[in-house]
Each structure stands twice: as structure tokens, then as C-alpha cells.
Amino acid sequence: MNNIQELFGIKYPIIAGGMVWCSGWYLASAVSNAGGLGLLGAGSMHPETLLEHIQKTKMTTNKPFGVNVPLLYPQQEVLMDIIVKEGVKIVFTSAGSPKKWTSFLHDHGITVAHVVSSAFFAEKSEAAGVDAIVAEGFEAGGHEGREETTTMSLIPSVRKATSLPLLAAGGIGSGEQMLAAMALGADGVQIGSLFAASEESSAHVDFKKRILETKEGGTKLMLKQLAPVRLIKNEFFEQVQSAELKGASVDELKELLGRGRAKKGMFEGDLLNGELEIGQVASLIKEIRPVSAIMQQLQDEFEIAKKRIIES
């Protein structure tokens, strides 16, 4: 049992990222039941939807689970209120200041992890009292940084900056990559793309199939002026790229983005006009599989890679 397994009370130090339009109760409880930590992605949920998903998760697993709350969310107070009332024990905050909610959540007995993209913000997060850090590299679908620091550079840097339990995110979709993250100093991993393409993900099946078709170089981190996001190179991506190359302003980009783009792409399966968020590791995902098989394969690959390293 390492510090991540102890902190969250889980068998494997594997967290399924709380992804918009992918991470509902069905995915979260499947991951938790398989020995990892499932997170609900509150970022794409109305408050009443989150309530429903928390309740369904509680009905379908008796293992620990959590909620990811991106601090760009307009009605954070309402979400946090639901989280506390429903007795959720673990919250991952992202895309905002770790100071904002940590004390409040601690006061309600909730364990807090915060997502960062630099050692600088890892230090700020430790100072704010969070219980664990997720350090997310440039290759991630949900990378928030503008500094483009990759997982390979970021994890050792964050490891030096803090002694808190540390989860690596970005570029992790296999047991070999999980072992690499541990070698860099992480205590566990947060995996996104691989679970976005799982059977239990609430994403549209056409989006999942599109993930499988994504080739190396098939994604790019865009919209750095708004909130950076890694996009599959579809027609909508081309529009964003052409606007950015022409030097579009923040307002012009916001207008192009419009409302509901991510929902359109990832939940409704509009592969042309929708926003399709995914990590670079998509190019290594070849199959839509159930969470139980994914978790088993991660373990098997991890053990084989570890054996290979030991014998080398």
C-alpha cells in the first residue's frame, strides 16, 4: 500500500479522470469496483445531474469514489453543497485556485486533490493544504497549462517541489507508461483518454470510435488564449486553427466556440462540428473495452514491464 492507495482507500493507484461528457456514474462505479478510483466529471453536469450521478454511483459501488470540479464552473457553490450533503468523501479540483475550496471541503471531512500543470502551482496547492497533487503534462487531453511542460519534465519537477502524494497525468494509457510515471516519482496515475474510450464511458459511441482512429499527431493543444484543450483534428479543429493563425481575439474565439461544442462532439457524436477532447495517447488506443478488462491489462502490462526492468 503506497500513500495514494492509503489516502483514497483503493487497491490500485489508478484514478480515472473526471472527464466532461465521459465520466458519469456508470464509468465511475465501474472503475471503483475494479479497484481504482472513479471520478464523476461535474464540469459537464447541471447540479441536478450531478446529484443523480452521485446517488447512482453510491447505489452501484460501495468502494470509494470522487467528484472532479473544474473551478471554471459557474455555480460551484451549488455543486459543493450537493457534494457535502450527499456525503462524497473525495473531491478533485482543477482549473482554478486550490485556496478556494480546500478548507471548506476539509471542514466537511472531504479529501482534496488539486490538478496542476507546473511545480509552481504544486507548491501553491501544498500551501493551500490539499491532500494530493495531480500533475498533468502537455500531452493530456485536459492539460491546463500554457507552458507546455510535458509529463516527462513535469513529474520530476513537481516531485522536487512537494512531498504530497503525487499522481501523474498526461500520456498514460498503458502499464508501461504507468511504470514510467512511477519511475519519474509519481505515486499513482490519473488516466483519461483510455477510460473515455471504455464501454462504460458516457461519451457517444461515434466519438469513442473516432478515438480509436486517431493517429500519432492527430491531436493538438488549442485555444490557449481561453482554456487550453487538446483537440482531435476534425473540421471544427480546422476552424479553430485557422482563426488562431489569423490572430483571432479572445472574443472571436469565444464566438467561434459558441455554446455546447464539447457536448455536440463528445456526447452527441457530431464528429465534424463538435469539439473532441482527447490526449496524445489516443493513438495507442485500439479497442473499446470494459473497464474491468482495461484495469486488468494495466496491471498485467505494469507487472511485465517491471519484471523487464528488474531483469535488465
Added chain:
Amino acid sequence: MNNIQELFGIKYPIIAGGMVWCSGWYLASAVSNAGGLGLLGAGSMHPETLLEHIQKTKMTTNKPFGVNVPLLYPQQEVLMDIIVKEGVKIVFTSAGSPKKWTSFLHDHGITVAHVVSSAFFAEKSEAAGVDAIVAEGFEAGGHEGREETTTMSLIPSVRKATSLPLLAAGGIGSGEQMLAAMALGADGVQIGSLFAASEESSAHVDFKKRILETKEGGTKLMLKQLAPVRLIKNEFFEQVQSAELKGASVDELKELLGRGRAKKGMFEGDLLNGELEIGQVASLIKEIRPVSAIMQQLQDEFEIAKKRIIES
């Protein structure tokens, strides 16, 4: 002994990248004498300079060493002729087609490694008959790709594409990062930045000191329209960035770059107007040290990290 150690006849599977303005005979022979593979960086050398450096390397080490030839170099024929006549046994080619020189070099008994930034070009390189692949991620100083694939994503992808001996490059400046590269499937590593900042590097001492001062986020991959290069964010970088944001053409960028920018920055120590190339890992380098100490530390860190992984 793994396949990299056997192929090159070296004690440690550590190659010091053949970096422009850094990798002269003094660095190459120090690395080879310490059990790694030193490479001369022909990219910044006139043919007669390369000749001198090869001869001095031969005088100062009896261990294997090699030459890196970027295939953008205008007088490649002259360089290759010198390499053959001087009996160099190992050549790393980069920034061009692996087909161009591989047979010629093989005909002269020379072992060939080729640098790629994608699995696609790794396959092309294997088809061209090269003996080893260097796969270099987005975080590297010398990254050549426009697809921005990071080491964490790239190595497993290249590992699947080829069974050739594989060196990981980009984001590697410690034994932990070396172990991570091995976990991802690499057989060895090519390290740049760390040796650029070594005592034996021929770079200007002011550039070396500037490397030590580089913070996380202090570099960015620029000039993707010409040949991509990761730059330290100095005044010259600001000029490039502002030109690129304004949508500068290839010709405008070439004019801004002018001639001798990298020499000015890295060799002459003009930290304002010079081009300062380095990898993201610069932010983790804190000291200018002799190669022997660097090699020892890499080994020590590697063994400690391996022990930590085994015991976890």
C-alpha cells in the same frame, strides 16, 4: 549488456547528443571515456573543423565515439567523405531522410542511427536499413517534429513500430528519467541539455549559466515553419514569437533569423540576441559539472530509482 551497449560497444546505454556549438572533441571524448557514447555535432562545424575534432577525439579516447550529421547540412558529401577517411565507426543522421546515406555508410562499415519524431518515420528508417532509432519527443531541445508528440507518448508508439535498438530522447536529464524511458520500451537514452551544460561542452560559459537559470516554462518550441527548435525565452525569442503571432512568412522568419544566430547565442554567449537552444529539462539542471560526475550521478539515480520501483 543490452542491444544498445552491444551495438555501440559501450558500458552504459547513454549517448550524448551531437549538439551544435556544444559537442566538440572535448565533450565527446569525455563521454566516451566515462562509458557512454560521445557524439560530435557536425551541424555547426565547417568540414575542416570536423576533421580536426575527429582527430582530437581519436587522440583523447580509445573508446567508441560517433558523429551526428544533420541532413540539412549543405556540404554533406564533404562531411561523409571525412568521416569515412578518418575511420569513424558510428554516425547518427537527423533532420532528413534515412535513405540518403545509410547504404553508403554501411558500405564503409559504419553503424547508423537515425533520429525521428514519429513512429511513421521510425518505420521508414527501419525500411532504409538503419541500425538503431533515436526517438525524440517534443520536450527536447532538438525536436524536429511538427506533431508535438511527447516522449511519454512517442516511445511506446515507436517501440510498437520497430524492433530495432531504440534510444529515447527529450526530457531526459536524470537517472529517474532514464529509468522512465526504459519502462516505456527504450533500450537506452540520448541526452542533450545536461551535457550542453557540462564543463566539457564547448558552449559559452554564459550560455551554460543561462541554462541553470532556466525555469519551468522557460523554453518554447518555435520556428515550426522552418526547422522546429526549442528556445530559451530571451529577447531574440520574443522577436520570433511576435513575428509568428503576426503570421510572418517563411521568408520573413528566415530574414529575422539571419545567419549565425545559434553561434552568437550558444558559442559567443550573446544572451540577448543569440538563439539559445535547449530542452525543457533545463529547468532541472542546477550546476555545471564535469562529464564524469554527470555520468556517475545518472547511474546512481538510475539504480536508486530502480530499487524504489522494485520495492514498491
